[in-house]
Every structure is written in structure tokens, then in C-alpha cells.
Amino acid sequence: MAFVKNAWYVAGWSGEFEHQLHRVKILDEDLVVYRTSTGEVAALKDRCPHKLLPLSKGRLIDDRIECGYHGTTFGADGRCTRIPGQPRIPPTACVRAFPIHERHGIVWVWMGDADKVDTSTVFDLPQISDPAWDGHQGDALHIKSSYINVAENLVDPAHVTYVHPTTLGSASHANVPVEYETKGDPILAYRWIRNAPPIPFFAQFDMFEGNVDRWQYFYLHLPSTAVVDFGSADADPDSTEDRRHEGVRMFSLHFLTPVSANYTIDRWMHIRNTRVGDEEFARALDESFRAAFAEDKDILEAVQVEEEKPPTGSRIQLSIDQACIAYRARIAKLAEAEQL
Ligand code: FES
Numbered sequence: 001m002a003f004v005k006n007a008w009y010v011a012g013w014s015g016e017f018e019h020q021l022h023r024v025k026i027l028d029e030d031l032v033v034y035r036t037s038t039g040e041v042a043a044l045k046d047r048c049p050h051k052l053l054p055l056s057k058g059r060l061i062d063d064r065i066e067c068g069y070h071g072t073t074f075g076a077d078g079r080c081t082r083i084p085g086q087p088r089i090p091p092t093a094c095v096r097a098f099p100i101h102e103r104h105g106i107v108w109v110w111m112g113d114a115d116k117v118d119t120s121t122v123f124d125l126p127q128i129s130d131p132a133w134d135g136h137q138g139d140a141l142h143i144k145s146s147y148i149n150v151a152e153n154l155v156d157p158a159h160v161t162y163v164h165p166t167t168l169g170s171a172s173h174a175n176v177p178v179e180y181e182t183k184g185d186p187i188l189a190y191r192w193i194r195n196a197p198p199i200p201f202f203a204q205f206d207m208f209e210g211n212v213d214r215w216q217y218f219y220l221h222l223p224s225t226a227v228v229d230f231g232s233a234d235a236d237p238d239s240t241e242d243r244r245h246e247g248v249r250m251f252s253l254h255f256l257t258p259v260s261a262n263y264t265i266d267r268w269m270h271i272r273n274t275r276v277g278d279e280e281f282a283r284a285l286d287e288s289f290r291a292a293f294a295e296d297k298d299i300l301e302a303v304q305v306e307e308e309k310p311p312t313g314s315r316i317q318l319s320i321d322q323a324c325i326a327y328r329a330r331i332a333k334l335a336e337a338e339q340l
């Protein structure tokens with residue numbers, strides 16, 4: 001499956017970048033990323049146009065990179081500022097600079113055509129900056145599987161029962177049908193599980209006395225950002241989609257960075273409307289998420305290994321695959337349009 005280039009991808013959490021050279025691979029392309037002395041993040045193609053030494057092997061001098069081979073020096077905008085022993089700087093002596101947008105502690109990089117950059121399309125969620133909600137960054141989970149496989153997993157409520165029986169799932173929802181909205185962006189798969197015991201994830205914190213209504217809304221923003229809105233409220237026949245905020249509601253956000261065709265980094269964070277400001281609680285949630293996402297990683301890496309073997313039979317499609325099918329088709333279309 002091809003990559004979609006005209007999109008913003010997460011290069012890292014803000015805390016990952018300091019005033020030093022850092023190599024980052026996105027869409028099979030190596031970038032050298034660093035924070036300048038004024039605090040901005042710069043990203044350049046990690047290859048000197050002279051003998052192709054990666055610039056990340058050079059030195060950062062003030063805010064410029066001096067190549068580690070012959071000292072040619074480039075500014076944060078990719079322009080060459082110095083060639084030792086040669087006064088004339090040819091106009092071709094430059095490296096590609098990638099647009100960066102940093103917000104909410106996340107560094108996004110634009111991997112596509114320079115004339116299509118639009119910062120209004122960087123993913124945002126109003127709750128991230130709402131003081132009534134508490135956001136918390138988790139980990140950068142490295143998964144040896146394609147971003148398509150990882151993204152599919154994040155628009156697939158049906159797997160939760162089987163992959164996460166001790167954390168996010170429970171047997172009581174195995175047969176609850178999933179609904180889909182596949183025409184828009186994000187693609188959505190969701191379901192409600194009514195009048196059932198709380199999942200272990202919530203039960204461990206003693207949040208509910210009796211049965212609850214639970215929801216799982218899996219939003220997949222093209223090309224590779226997922227928002228899982230899940231929560232529970234005391235069982236009530238009147239609880240509806242627009243009353244989710246009255247319950248204990250959480251978002252788990254997954255920013256998928258396709259590193260290469262079969263390697264993805266899932267930077268995840270969570271946002272909640274309960275126990276706001278309680279850091280200890282946030283760390284306990286981290287632990288539960290960490291355990292659950294390790295279960296996904298295990299599945300996804302095993303799937304990737306099988307995918308890379310010679311095909312020996314056809315796959316079946318199930319009715320739970322509607323969002324995945326739509327997602328693959330949409331990605332293929334976006335990637336194809338970029339080739340024209
Ligand atoms: S390889 Fe960079 S200056 Fe020669």
C-alpha cells in the first residue's frame with residue numbers, strides 16, 4: 001500500500017526534540033530534525049547534496065548544520081550558507097526543508113508538495129485545550145507492522161472483546177453489532193453496549209456501582225490519526241450519543257507515523273473528563289493502556305509476518321470489516337491521485 005504524502009504526520013512529541021541533531025524516518029524518508037535556539041523545530045532531508053552523507057552525522061553550529069564530511073553548512077531553511085574553501089555557493093547547494101507545525105506538545109511535519117501546505121488541516125480535538133478535560137501523553141509504541149494494519153485495528157471495535165479481555169473488553173459485547181459511517185472523514189465505527197458490567201479498565205477504579213451503558217466510537221482521520229472515544233455511564237435507557245459527556249468519557253488518541261512499509265510508530269495519549277488534575281490517576285491509566293496496546297502490537301506484528309509470506313489462499317471478508325474496507329479504498333485513492 002502506497003503512502004499518502006500530502007498530509008501532516010507526527011515527527012514526535014515536543015519533548016523529543018532539543019538543540020541537537022535527531023534522525024527521524026517518515027514515509028521511508030530520512031529527516032534530520034532539531035530545535036533551533038529560538039525554539040522552533042526544523043526538519044531537513046537527512047542527506048548532504050555533496051557526497052550524500054546524512055546531515056545528522058554532522059554538527060549543529062548555532063542553528064546551522066555543518067556536514068560531517070567536508071563542512072558544507074546549511075541553515076534551518078535548507079539553504080547553503082558556507083562551503084569551506086569555495087566562495088561561490090551554487091544555487092543547487094540546498095537541501096529540502098519540511099514544514100513543521102507544533103501544537104499541544106506534538107510536532108507535525110508536512111511530507112507533501114510545498115504548495116499544498118495548509119496548517120488548518122493539522123489534526124485537533126477541542127478537548128485537548130479544554131480545562132474541563134485532562135490530557136496526558138503516553139508512549140511512542142513501535143510496531144513492526146504497516147500503518148494500514150495498525151490503522152485498521154483502530155477502527156475495529158470488534159477486536160476489543162478478543163484481544164483485550166482483561167482490559168478494554170468483555171465477553172458481554174461479543175455479539176453487539178457495530179455501526180459504520182464510512183463516507184466522511186473521519187471514518188467511524190461504533191457501538192453501544194447496554195446495561196452490562198463495567199469493563200475491567202473502569203472496574204479497577206471503582207467508578208460505578210452497578211451496570212453501565214458503554215460506548216465505543218472509533219474515529220479514523222485520514223490518513224493515520226485515530227481517536228477512540230469510549231466510556232461508560234450508569235445504565236439508563238435514555239443515554240444517547242449526545243450525552244456521552246455525562247458519563248466517564250475518555251479519548252485515546254493514536255498518531256500513527258508510517259516509518260516504512262512495515263514499521264509504524266503509534267504515539268498515543270489520552271484525554272479524560274474525570275479526575276481532572278489527578279496525575280497519579282493519569283499514570284495508572286497509562287499502565288492500563290500500555291498493557292492493552294501491547295496486546296495490539298503482538299497481534300499486528302504477527303499479522304505482518306504472515307502478510308509477508310507468499311500468499312497461499314484468499315482472505316475472507318466479514319461484515320465487521322466495513323470501516324477497514326472503506327479505509328483501504330480511501331487511502332488507495334488518495335495515494336493514486338498524488339501520482340497523477
Ligand atoms: S558530503 Fe557533505 S560536504 Fe561533502
Ligand SMILES: [Fe+2]
Pocket residue numbers: 153159160163164292296
Ligand atoms: Fe486494540
